[in-house]
Amino acid sequence: MTRDWNAMPSVNSLWEATAEPARDFPVLSGEHQADVVIIGAGYTGLSAAHHIAKDGLAPIVLEANRPGWGASGRNGGVITAKFRLSFREIDAAHGRAMARRMYEIAHESADMVEELVSEFGITSANLTRTGQVKAAHNETTLKAAIDEANWMTREMGSAEVRILDKHGVRDETGSDIFVGGVLNPGSGGIHPLNYLRGLADGVARRGVPIFQESPVLKLRREKDGVVVETPQGMVRAKQAIIATNSYSDLTGATSHLQRTLIPFRSAMVATEQLPRNLAGRLMPTGRTYTETKRMMRWFRMVDNRVIFGGRGAFGRQDSEAAFDALRKAMVGIFPDLADVPLAYRWSGLVAMTLDSVPHIGRLDDRTLFSVGYNGAGVAMSSLMGRYLAAFVRGEMPDVGLLDARRMKTIPFYPLREPAVRMVAGWYQFLDAIGQ
Numbered sequence: 001m002t003r004d005w006n007a008m009p010s011v012n013s014l015w016e017a018t019a020e021p022a023r024d025f026p027v028l029s030g031e032h033q034a035d036v037v038i039i040g041a042g043y044t045g046l047s048a049a050h051h052i053a054k055d056g057l058a059p060i061v062l063e064a065n066r067p068g069w070g071a072s073g074r075n076g077g078v079i080t081a082k083f084r085l086s087f088r089e090i091d092a093a094h095g096r097a098m099a100r101r102m103y104e105i106a107h108e109s110a111d112m113v114e115e116l117v118s119e120f121g122i123t124s125a126n127l128t129r130t131g132q133v134k135a136a137h138n139e140t141t142l143k144a145a146i147d148e149a150n151w152m153t154r155e156m157g158s159a160e161v162r163i164l165d166k167h168g169v170r171d172e173t174g175s176d177i178f179v180g181g182v183l184n185p186g187s188g189g190i191h192p193l194n195y196l197r198g199l200a201d202g203v204a205r206r207g208v209p210i211f212q213e214s215p216v217l218k219l220r221r222e223k224d225g226v227v228v229e230t231p232q233g234m235v236r237a238k239q240a241i242i243a244t245n246s247y248s249d250l251t252g253a254t255s256h257l258q259r260t261l262i263p264f265r266s267a268m269v270a271t272e273q274l275p276r277n278l279a280g281r282l283m284p285t286g287r288t289y290t291e292t293k294r295m296m297r298w299f300r301m302v303d304n305r306v307i308f309g310g311r312g313a314f315g316r317q318d319s320e321a322a323f324d325a326l327r328k329a330m331v332g333i334f335p336d337l338a339d340v341p342l343a344y345r346w347s348g349l350v351a352m353t354l355d356s357v358p359h360i361g362r363l364d365d366r367t368l369f370s371v372g373y374n375g376a377g378v379a380m381s382s383l384m385g386r387y388l389a390a391f392v393r394g395e396m397p398d399v400g401l402l403d404a405r406r407m408k409t410i411p412f413y414p415l416r417e418p419a420v421r422m423v424a425g426w427y428q429f430l431d432a433i434g435q
Helices: 014-018 043-054 087-094 096-120 139-156 166-173 192-205 245-250 255-260 276-281 320-333 377-392 413-432
Strands: 030-039 059-062 132-136 162-165 180-184 218-222 225-229 233-242 262-271 288-291 297-302 305-313 342-352 359-362 367-371
Touching: 014 192, 014 342, 030 043, 030 225, 043 059, 043 096, 043 192, 043 377, 059 233, 087 096, 087 139, 096 139, 096 192, 096 377, 132 139, 132 166, 139 180, 162 166, 166 180, 218 233, 233 377, 245 255, 245 342, 255 367, 262 320, 297 320, 305 320, 320 342, 359 377, 367 377
Parallel strands: 030 059, 030 233, 132 288, 233 367
Antiparallel strands: 132 180, 162 180, 218 225, 225 233, 262 305, 262 342, 288 297, 297 305, 359 367
C-alpha cells in the first residue's frame, strides 16, 4: 500500500494552537552525503544531531512528516526524572549499583532538557522545574507511595522528597478526593511543541540539514556505510540512527523495531481558559500532578487551562470514548469543571517495552537506535541524543538497563493490541472497585 505522505492528519492540540510558527524545511531531493543520517526529527533525533555536530561530524536529519508531528509534539509536556520501572524495583531485581546508575541517568535526563533550552535560548518552551505531586486516591496507595519515598530518601539520597497529608494535597490541587501524596522535586513542565521547534530551529541555524516530508522508504548497507532512500532523494552516510519510537511502522525501513514495542495510545484534553477565581484555586503552585491508580491520570495547569491526560485509548485514531472517559475522570477530581467546555482533544502513541525501560545502542556496526520511552520520554529522549553521539564516536557509554542487548521482542506480536486491551480493562476494573 502506498501512503499519501501529504495527507497525514494534523493534530488538534493545545500545543499546536499556541506554538511559535513552524520553520519550513525543504523536502530531500537528489543525492547527499553525511557522516550520520538520522531518521526522525523528534527530541531524540534533534538532540543526537546537535551532539554529533558538536563533535565536528556532519549529520543529516530526515523526517517523514514535519518536525513535531509525532510524539514530540503530542505529549503532555511533563518532565520527570524516573522510569516506569521504579528504582526500588530495579534495586530488587538488579542490585544497588544498577539502581544508582539508573537514578543518575534519570536525573541527567531532566537536566538535559534544561541544558538544551538554555543552549538554544528556547524561552517559548516555558520550562519549569517546580516538582511533581503523586496524589493518592486511597490509604493503600498512599502507604505504598510513602514507603517508596522513604526508601528513596534512605537508599538513593532523595532528601528533598516531601510527604503531604490530605490538606497538603488539597492545597496543591484544589481537590478534596485525595487522601495524601508525595512531592518529588526536580520534575517540571514544558510547552513540548515549542521545545521541539526551538531545537529544530537551533540545530538548523548551526548548519545541520533537516528535511521534512522525506520518509525513509529503504535503509540498506553498502560497502563503506549505509544508504537511505526517500521518495525524491537519497543519503549516503557512514552510520544511521533510527529515532522513530512509536512511529517506527510508518515505513518498512524501520518497522522491524516495532516488534520490540507495544504502542499504547495516550489521550489528552484541555479546557477553555478558566475564570481567574477558579484558575487560582486549582493547582496554584504550577506543578504537575499524577494519581496512583493503575490507569494513571495526570494533570497540570497551563495558561489558566486544565490539561488532563491518561492512558486507555486504543486503535490507530482518536477515540471519542477515551475523551469522554477523560472528561468524566477530570470532573470527578475537579467538580467545578463540570460546566467548563473542552477546547482541545488529541492523542498520540506511547511506546511501551516488555521490561518498562527504553533501549539504546546498535542494531549492527552501522546502525544505531533509541526507542521505548514508556510515557516518560520528553527528558529521556533528549538525553539519549547525547548517548547516541557517544556511540557514533565508537564509545560504549554505561547506559545501565537501557543497553540494547537487553531489549526483547514482543511474543505473539500480532496479538499485542487485544492483549493491551485485556490488561487495561482489568486495571480499569481494579481502579473502579478501589483496589
